[in-house]
Amino acid sequence: SERITKADEYSELGAVAAPPLSGGSPPSHAFTVVLCRAVGGRTLVYLENDIDAEALRSSVFNGPYHSVLGDRVSKLGKPYREMV
Numbered sequence: 001s002e003r004i005t006k007a008d009e010y011s012e013l014g015a016v017a018a019p020p021l022s023g024g025s026p027p028s029h030a031f032t033v034v035l036c037r038a039v040g041g042r043t044l045v046y047l048e049n050d051i052d053a054e055a056l057r058s059s060v061f062n063g064p065y066h067s068v069l070g071d072r073v074s075k076l077g078k079p080y081r082e083m084v
Helices: 004-009 055-061
Strands: 013-015 027-029 045-046 067-070
Touching: 045 055, 055 067
Parallel strands: 045 067
Antiparallel strands: 013 027
8 A cells, every 4th residue: 555544454463573662561462564665667557446357467467567556546536546
């Protein structure tokens, strides 16, 4: 996802392996998120709500695209875009 505010939809509750930086005692459980920056290459921008997964898969694995951007914001009025 392009926004950290959507991370709660992908994160799972797990045990904390390292103590917090503040020096206090770590909580018994926490939600984690991996923050990374990636380059999508040639991106297929998809604007529809109905998804043909096989066509998208073929466009990436057999076609000219390297990634898919589901732009749910501009046409559908949804709050987030999806990147695959």
